[in-house]
Amino acid sequence: MSYADTSGTRPAVTIVSARCSHTGRLFGIRFERMGETWVGTWAFAIKEARASREGYDRNEIRGQFAFDENYPGCPYCEEQSLVQCSCGKAACYDGKAKKVKCPWCRTQGVIEGSVDRLSGGRDR
Numbered sequence: 001m002s003y004a005d006t007s008g009t010r011p012a013v014t015i016v017s018a019r020c021s022h023t024g025r026l027f028g029i030r031f032e033r034m035g036e037t038w039v040g041t042w043a044f045a046i047k048e049a050r051a052s053r054e055g056y057d058r059n060e061i062r063g064q065f066a067f068d069e070n071y072p073g074c075p076y077c078e079e080q081s082l083v084q085c086s087c088g089k090a091a092c093y094d095g096k097a098k099k100v101k102c103p104w105c106r107t108q109g110v111i112e113g114s115v116d117r118l119s120g121g122r123d124r
């Protein structure tokens with residue numbers, strides 16, 4: 001038997017759920033922590049039932065966000081960026097539009113500021 005001491009290490013990889021702002025479909029984004037920055041490295045389509053079973057909708061990460069140069073973008077429309085609505089949920093974003101309609105709560109919001117926290121959380 002061997003024992004790995006993991007005390008004091010924060011998780012370095014997490015999956016956050018988001019929706020495509022064009023199709024409303026769900027996808028997961030894999031973020032890896034590099035220093036104080038969470039870097040998005042991969043995105044993949046997921047089914048609704050799987051997202052809640054795996055707990056993606058309960059993950060939350062804080063800090064600065066960036067995307068790896070190899071990040072593939074939204075699996076449905078290939079948008080390379082993300083927005084977060086006031087409802088706390090994330091959607092794909094082209095990085096240019098001034099207004100985006102949230103595919104989770106249907107609120108149309110103006111893009112302002114930058115994201116400092118991401119979660120797929122339920123009620124916020």
Ligand SMILES: [Zn+2]
Pocket residue numbers: 019020021022023074075076077078079092093
């Ligand atoms: Zn999309």
Ligand SMILES: [Zn+2]
Pocket residue numbers: 085086087088089102103104105106107
């Ligand atoms: Zn919303």
